[in-house]
Amino acid sequence: MDVLIYGLVNSVVYMLMAAGFTLVYGVSRLPNFAHGALYVLTGFLTWTFVNSLNLNYFLSIVITLVIVSALGAGLYAFVLKRVRGMPVSEIIVSFAIALIILEGLRLQDIGGFKGFIGSSYSLPAFLQGTFSIAGVTLDYQRLLIIVVGVVVVVGMWVFTRHQKVGLAFRGMAQDERAAMMLGIDSDRMAVVALAVGSALAGVAAVTIYPLGQITAESGYHVLNAALAVCIVGGLGSWMGAILASFIFGFATTAAAFFGAPRYQDVILFALIILVLIVRPSGLFGRQKELEERV
Amino acid sequence: MRTDTGFLRNLGKRRGSQEDWRRERLDRGLKVRTEGLYAVSSWREILYLVGPRALLVLGLLLLPVLAPNLYWQRVLCVAGAYALLAITFDFLANYVGLVCVGGAFMTGVGGYVSGIFTYYLGFPWPVSILLGTVLGAVIVTLLWLPSLPLRGIYFAILTFMFPFLARGIILALDAFGGTLGLGPVYGADNIWVENYLVIAVMLVAVFALRRLVGEDVGILFLGVKDNDLAVLASGISITRVKAKGLFIGALGGCFAGAYIVHLYNFMGTSLFATDFSILPIAATVMGGSGTLVGPMLGALILTPLSELLRGFGQLRVVLYALVLIGFIMFKPEGIVNWLTRKYHQFEQWKKV
């Protein structure tokens, strides 16, 4: 029973982390390696607003999400647009930006800027307290994570089916050329996609960070998690990402509960490598076999 | 969607005139005259061809002598190791079509294998380094064999994860010294030997790989990189070709690892550090991808630069990343490609 509940929570955590990355890749085929950096940036910005400027918590979150979305959009408009179409360059450039952000946050004593080092940065939980369900103690924040996860998935589903911009996303994801023929501007869509993707990263950050602490290093961890989920699930596929995050969530939780927690990481990598060898396009990947495998 | 900024830059008005001009590039007469047999027709032609290469070789050979003190000679050693990794990355990415973002795995495997020979079995260091290079390359090729059929970014992501996996396994099993590493691993204690060893290997790597690409084997590599289906249609096993290419490339990476272990008389899990994966990429982008010399020069510039910026802490990484982005966005061809173009061609404006 513990495994079920905590497995569920961990799966939703993985899914939230991967949501933004999947969206951006699905719509514009851009591997946004700055995803983790945007996640961490949200955390630190919110912390700064709350602690140094003493703003209201929710107001801080809203402001931060807006800033991060703008940053994501700017990232595309000024940088990624120029390297679009060359996958390796995209990876390198977005990773370089991630490095700038993550390492920049740890700068010490440059022009009076004191970096964020140490274990003293955390966001307060929205709801304190715990409750018991089926004999398992769960705290409200984790419950909130599950709720937020569901809201995000449902929200995205509704968005891509009933909203004009969302429908355009789906069109772009299915067939870029055809979408362009119908008058959908690829670049503008990419900007919006990146903005939404960054906002999703931010939402994930504000929901998950209250569980623990904000550190710059978690950026790399989030990126790895998003990559893992997207590769196993199939780059660009929402269903695949959801399924993959559940697989990872339950696999790692089961490993932890059934006495083999040391092997969590090994399981993760083994799964990824297995999928890459047997079915590179992932579980629900859209790419044809011949295209990615010779 | 790629915006062809080059095209846009070359089109347009020229210096206030009313007509449209375009930029035209032509090979220099000298270059044309140096093709074929005419290359030896006069000293001018010979110098034109030999000049840059001689400059390169002489320059490299003189570097250890010009280094102001022992510390900078050490930096040169480390820069040389990074240069080899950069050459490896360039070769694999642009001549075999395998984008390997996990250079650290090669360093780690080469380092540990050669370290084991010296530390546990007491072999003399030249033998260990040699064994580490060859055996390490074999191990790397075997481990990455299953992923060779994959294309594009899948291979890149897989290779990126391998160093972390290897490090995790070594730590979890507490093998080969675990977190603490093992030492001392005795190498050559003479800085001149260390300097010239790495320089010699660098020169051999660059010239040999260039030659290789011109041979049959090399043409196969390029063919696989450009259009693997066509090669497949000719009845040649692509996986084997790629494996061969990977093995040759991995030789360079594993040597770098073996060299570092014996340079610092120490082997530990830090051989899998991401620095070894990322700096070669930055060096390649900056130096010029596709020319094996470019990445080498890029590494020789970036490593000392990194040392100079040591006082600034994390700013160093931020600057790296900025340089990387700057080059990719504005000068993706890199320094050496740009230089080559300028050397071989001249430009002029022509009326449309």
Added chain:
Amino acid sequence: MRFRPSFDSNLNKVILIIAILSVAVVGVFLSGCGSSGGGSADDDALVIGITVGRASIYGQNSEYSAKLAADEINAAGGVDIGGKKVPIKLEIVDTRDEEPGVPTSDVLLTVEKLLLEKGVDAVTGGPSMSECSMALLDLYAKYKVPNIVASGTWTPAWNKKVAEDPEKYKYSFRLSGHVAYWAKDAAALLDQIKEEFGFDKLYVSSSDAAHTQAAAGAIKGLAAENGWTVVGEETHPMGSSDYSALMTDVAKSGAQVLFWWDCKPEVAIGIKQWYDMEVPAMLFGFLNPLDEPTGWDDLDGKVVSAIQFNGEGGSLPGSDFTPLTSKFFDGFVAKYDTEPRGCGNVPTYSAVYALKEAYEKVGSKDKEKIAEAIAEIEMVTAGGYLKFGEDHQAVYGTNPDETLVGQWLQWQDGKRVCIYPPAAATGQIQLPPWMQ
């Protein structure tokens, strides 16, 4: 088609560019000259190198304390070497040793640069990564520079290696402690808990790093000897972000004390879970978030009653076990406006003072004599009574009048209270609120 092939001048231009580039590459090397030598104005100053990873907390701790000590000494006139008072000049270099992407060879290169270019007389500070310090032993032996490791590097393998070849490694000393000492302390503290509360069931958890596992293993053995039953144990990957399995397991096992030794900030998640789930076991061990002076606020007070190893002693509020301890604490707070964390602070502070003592005793900068003088040092420091053993390891124990001490704290009412060793304790051990 009109064109002028002025290729000669163009070619010359290109050759010029190539030449400039080559000169640039060489110039980058040569510019190293600029930072070496330089002819400092105070050539007599005592130059002490401080090797720390500036972006890590242990490095920061060490750097701050070193600066504090140097400022204090200089304000009092400096170090008296052979009748002349000279100031201390700190050369702080960033070894970047705690960062995930940095190889040990990088650290070695940094230290080598320090030794070759800055003309340091002695070195102290880090690095805190044991792997790097082990590798540095051979480097220091080669360059024959007195050095005192005073932040981190808690592996017992260090002094074992020095003991194997004391003549070769005679310049290297360690003022920070090692896990064997801390494990002994932990066992003694467990005994105290056993006596006060009658507990005897222990759960042992650690991350999968070698040193944390070694600590867990040591504690398991010692506790079992003293009558504790180990009712459960587990190891989890470093930086794990979910500890629900661990907490549930602890609750089910009937353990009364959870011993947890870790090395990553993600454990904050586990600490909060421990509190939220009201796990009926005392939290006891080494967890980074508990070390922060602001830990109570950071974790919404969910650290109450958690017992944390605070590193080498001297940085807890109210500590008074030597006359110099509160001087250090107050000085630190006055200078940096924040209370000190645990590890690496006091040892580096003491190391700088120890170096002063050695230089004043010898009266010159002769490196070999200094090394010998350090080996024979016996002095009162902010962390206790300092003396080095045959293996150049500073001796730790429980009596601050005879040895240095490690301190253990418990979070009570928003503050860090020292509860061990008894000679330094300022408060009683308390149970978690839900166990009272």
